[in-house]
Every structure is written in C-alpha cells, then in structure tokens.
Amino acid sequence: MEQLNSTTLGVTVGGAYMSALAFADDILLLSDSFEGIQALVRHTEDYFQNMDRLINPSKSQYFRLRVNHYTHGFHYDLPLLQFSTSSLQSITPNRPIKYLGLDFVVNKNSDVNPRKAACLLDLIASASLRPFQKLQCIRQLIIPADLYTTSNTLQVENEAFRHDKSIGIRVKELLHLPKSLPNSHLWLPSRSGGLGLLQLARAAQAVQFKSFCRLLRLNDLAVNFLFDEVLVKNHKRIASVFQVPEGVSESKEVDAALKIGVARWFQDIKNQYSNKDIILTKTKDNSHMPTLGFIPTVKFLSDGDRNKVLRLRTNRAPTRTLSNRHASDPAARSCRRCAERPETALHILKECESVSLDSQERHNFVARQVARICREKNPGGLVVEEKVYTSPGGVRLKPDTLLEVDERVVIVDVAITWDSNKGILKQKCREEVEKYSVLQTFFPGRVVSFRGMAFGARSMLCRETMQAGKEVGLLPRDMSWLSACVVRGSLITMQRFTRRVLGRGAPELTFIL
Numbered sequence: 001m002e003q004l005n006s007t008t009l010g011v012t013v014g015g016a017y018m019s020a021l022a023f024a025d026d027i028l029l030l031s032d033s034f035e036g037i038q039a040l041v042r043h044t045e046d047y048f049q050n051m052d053r054l055i056n057p058s059k060s061q062y063f064r065l066r067v068n069h070y071t072h073g074f075h076y077d078l079p080l081l082q083f084s085t086s087s088l089q090s091i092t093p094n095r096p097i098k099y100l101g102l103d104f105v106v107n108k109n110s111d112v113n114p115r116k117a118a119c120l121l122d123l124i125a126s127a128s129l130r131p132f133q134k135l136q137c138i139r140q141l142i143i144p145a146d147l148y149t150t151s152n153t154l155q156v157e158n159e160a161f162r163h164d165k166s167i168g169i170r171v172k173e174l175l176h177l178p179k180s181l182p183n184s185h186l187w188l189p190s191r192s193g194g195l196g197l198l199q200l201a202r203a204a205q206a207v208q209f210k211s212f213c214r215l216l217r218l219n220d221l222a223v224n225f226l227f228d229e230v231l232v233k234n235h236k237r238i239a240s241v242f243q244v245p246e247g248v249s250e251s252k253e254v255d256a257a258l259k260i261g262v263a264r265w266f267q268d269i270k271n272q273y274s275n276k277d278i279i280l281t282k283t284k285d286n287s288h289m290p291t292l293g294f295i296p297t298v299k300f301l302s303d304g305d306r307n308k309v310l311r312l313r314t315n316r317a318p319t320r321t322l323s324n325r326h327a328s329d330p331a332a333r334s335c336r337r338c339a340e341r342p343e344t345a346l347h348i349l350k351e352c353e354s355v356s357l358d359s360q361e362r363h364n365f366v367a368r369q370v371a372r373i374c375r376e377k378n379p380g381g382l383v384v385e386e387k388v389y390t391s392p393g394g395v396r397l398k399p400d401t402l403l404e405v406d407e408r409v410v411i412v413d414v415a416i417t418w419d420s421n422k423g424i425l426k427q428k429c430r431e432e433v434e435k436y437s438v439l440q441t442f443f444p445g446r447v448v449s450f451r452g453m454a455f456g457a458r459s460m461l462c463r464e465t466m467q468a469g470k471e472v473g474l475l476p477r478d479m480s481w482l483s484a485c486v487v488r489g490s491l492i493t494m495q496r497f498t499r500r501v502l503g504r505g506a507p508e509l510t511f512i513l
Contacts, residue, residue, distance in 0.1 A: 004029070004043060005222070009036040016225030034079060037062075045084055057083045063091045117146060117163060121170045132306070134174050135195070138167060143198050150200055151207040154234055157241075160200040171197070175307045178316045185314055187266075195310070202265050206258050209238045216249040241265070300484035308491050313458045317345045317494060337497070348497050349457045349490055350418050355497050359416070362489030366455065366482055367400040367414045370474070374403050374412075377473030381405035391438040399436055403472050409448045410472055411436050416486055419456025422463075428454035429464040459487040
C-alpha cells in the first residue's frame with residue numbers, strides 16, 4: 001500500500017490523494033486513466049511475485065466510473081486490462097460488480113430510493129394478511145432494510161425521518177388508527193403503552209455514529225484524510241444530537257454515551273406532545289418521565305381489541321368530544337345520555353350513570369377472578385368473598401376477598417379507576433387500606449394485612465397493586481391477565497354505551513376471556 005500510494009498514478013478523493021485502498025484481504029486500485037491502472041497492476045503483480053504469490057484475475061473487477069456535474073455512471077467501452085498470465089475485461093451491463101466493499105458518495109444528494117420503500121409498503125398492505133400480521137412484516141422486513149439504507153447515507157437525519165413518517169402513516173392505516181394518534185405510541189415499548197416499533201430517526205443515527213467511531217479507531221492516515229474532509233461534519237452533528245462528549249471513540253465509552261443520549265432523545269420527543277397524561281409522569285422538578293405502568297397484555301387481547309386499546313390509551317376513542325372538537329356549540333360535545341358533561345372516555349367509564357351497571361359488572365368479574373386465583377394459589381387457605389362486616393362506628397363494609405392462611409389474614413378489595421397516571425392508582429390503594437383497616441378488631445391474635453388492588457381502566461398498574469397480588473399468590477402473568485380483563489371490560493362498556501345511544505339495546509357480550 002505504501003509503495004502504491006507513493007506513485008503519482010492515483011486520484012484525489014475528498015481532498016486525500018491515494019492510489020490504493022485495502023478492505024479486508026482485497027485491494028482497490030484507483031487511477032484517473034487506463035494507463036495509470038495498468039501501471040498499478042504491474043506494480044502490484046511485481047510485489048506479489050517477489051512474495052511468491054499470484055493475483056487471481058478471475059476474482060478481480062475492472063471498471064471506470066465518471067461522476068461530474070453533468071454526467072455520472074459506468075463506462076463500458078474500455079480495453080482489456082493485461083495481467084502476466086491473462087487479461088481482464090471491464091464490467092458490462094449484463095455483468096455488474098459482484099463485490100466492491102466500499103461506497104464513494106461524491107455528491108450529497110439523497111441516494112435512497114423512496115419509490116422502492118413505498119412499493120414494499122404497498123405490497124404488504126395489499127397482502128391477504130390480518131392487520132397485525134402486516135405489522136409484523138413491516139417490523140421484520142421493512143424496518144431492518146430501511147435501517148441499513150438510512151444509516152449508510154450522509155443524509156441520515158432527513159431520510160430516517162421521512163421513512164419514519166411513511167411507516168407511521170401506513171401503520172395507522174393498517175391498524176385503523178386515527179391520524180391524530182401521537183407518533184410516540186408507535187415507538188414506545190409495550191410497558192409504556194405503545195407498539196414498540198423501531199424509530200429509524202434515532203437508530204440510524206446511532207448506527208452511523210458507531211461506524212464513524214470504528215473508522216477513527218483504525219488510526220489510518222488515508223482514512224483520517226477522508227474522514228476529515230467528508231465525514232467530520234456528520235460526525236459532529238450526530239454527536240451533538242446525542243450529546244456525546246468530544247473525543248469519545250472507544251467501543252464501551254461510545255455505547256455508554258449513546259445510552260444516555262438515547263434516553264434524552266426519547267425525553268425530548270415525548271415532551272413535544274401535549275397528550276402526556278398516559279405516556280408520561282410529571283416529576284417534582286416539572287419534567288416528564290416515561291410511564292412504565294403497563295404490563296404487556298398483547299397475548300390476552302385480539303388484534304381488534306389491541307387497536308381499540310391503543311386509541312383508548314391515547315384519548316382517541318370515538319366520542320363526541322373527538323368527533324365534534326371543532327364545533328362552535330359546546331353542546332355538540334356533551335354526553336348524549338346525560339348531557340351533563342363533555343362526552344369523553346373518562347366520562348363514559350367513570351362518571352356517566354347510564355353505564356353504572358356495566359361498570360359494576362366489570363368490577364364484579366375482576367373481583368371474582370381474583371378470588372378464584374387466590375383459591376388456586378392457596379389450596380390450604382380459606383377464601384371468603386364479599387362477607388359483610390359492621391365496623392365499630394356502625395359502617396357496613398364488604399371487602400371483595402378475604403384470605404385466611406394459618407394465623408395470617410389478608411383482606412383485599414378491588415377498585416377500577418381512571419388511570420391518568422400511577423399516582424391515582426396509588427392513592428386509590430391507600431384509600432382502600434384506610435377504609436378496611438377498622439376490621440382489625442374482628443381478627444384478634446392474628447396477623448392482619450389490608451391491601452387495595454387498583455386497576456386502571458386502560459390497563460395501567462402500580463407497584464402497590466403488584467405487591468397486593470404477590471401477597472395473595474398472584475403471579476405477574478395473572479396480573480397481566482386481570483389487566484387485560486379490565487381493559488376489555490372498558491371496551492365493552494363503551495360499546496354498550498354507543499349502541500344504547502343508537503337505540504339498538506345492550507349487545508350480547510360477556511366479560512369471559
């Protein structure tokens with residue numbers, strides 16, 4: 001390499017002069033004329049012959065590439081390249097380059113074909129598959145290909161955002177989600193209430209930054225010249241996006257810096273949305289942290305229910321407040337049953353008296369399932385449901401489940417509330433404990449614990465609820481199933497509300513999963 005680069009037969013690429021580049025065990029010879037290439041081949045052959053080695057022309061590629069302001073592409077009308085044992089013909093339209101190893105991007109225009117990506121999305125959309133099967137195809141076929149494409153272009157930021165936008169639009173169409181659905185729910189993991197798709201705008205820039213750091217770790221003179229002339233601006237820009245300290249290039253340091261930068265990235269993206277009540281939790285310093293109150297309920301819900309739950313979690317359920325949000329008359333957004341408050345998912349599931357029986361049915365079903373699982377997990381214990389007690393103050397109390405095991409008594413009461421954040425669920429658990437703590441006197445000489453199990457109407461859970469389930473023997477899988485029961489009950493309640501409004505009567509639906 002040093003002997004070849006010391007000649008005057010090479011070319012200038014990105015401000016660096018070179019005659020040869022090495023990639024693994026391959027050598028790329030560069031010259032601006034046929035005579036120069038022929039001379040470089042002779043130099044290379046002489047070197048290998050002195051080392052008792054030979055060049056294999058059958059595995060070599062020979063071509064001429066012209067790129068200027070007016071024309072670009074391959075030129076095929078070239079003479080034969082002579083080797084000591086044979087000759088080599090240049091590539092032809094029917095004989096393309098099989099392997100090159102390096103890409104030279106001379107211009108900075110986009111080299112991503114948007115039509116190809118759109119064609120693949122159209123092909124998946126028109127396939128005879130269910131919506132979530134199409135989503136899985138996008139997750140496994142489209143997104144990895146787009147990640148490779150966007151991370152290998154100098155326009156990585158613009159291209160990645162464009163691909164994210166096209167994928168987001170198509171996913172909403174396939175899953176019958178409203179266009180107003182926040183895009184953050186497409187990229188958030190299931191524990192944060194999202195679909196868990198890979199965000200190319202973040203991943204592609206992180207992949208390209210790691211590639212830049214690998215080039216810096218080579219510490220090669222020619223590579224450093226190319227890097228300083230062509231890639232240094234992109235490297236600094238991505239470093240500023242993820243707030244990576246200057247001079248970081250080692251693998252472990254880069255991974256640690258990117259991990260922190262990605263956390264900031266998601267934080268900035270989420271802060272752009274005004275609908276933060278379900279995806280973010282406000283902290284004491286007025287910042288927002290991702291909500292991690294969702295146990296994945298995917299395996300317990302059908303595809304259609306998963307779409308409806310996503311709309312419910314993002315306040316995009318079909319209500320009059322959403323459909324008539326631009327109406328000048330506030331009455332157009334009032335509840336069609338009671339006309340007392342705006343018709344929102346919160347009002348339907350918690351406040352409207354027209355569905356109080358449905359809400360009670362949802363609560364009773366979940367309470368019965370908690371008692372059933374307690375019996376299964378505690379075969380030697382006694383489980384009592386809805387036993388009536390009268391407190392010393394004359395208050396009539398009826399806890400949902402009472403578990404007696406040896407000298408230990410656990411009283412559990414189930415509550416379903418609106419889940420704007422986990423703080424509401426925690427407060428509900430505390431209220432249930434305070435309410436039933438007066439029953440301590442009914443169990444003298446025993447260890448009595450009082451637990452509240454607060455389930456969110458949109459399937460959110462809090463740590464106190466998980467601890468209550470653990471104390472009576474419920475596993476995380478059981479809590480996930482109960483959470484799915486609650487959110488399905490919310491969907492059925494809203495469906496019954498809508499059908500009653502339309503005059504069809506209550507539909508024949510059941511809460512049994």
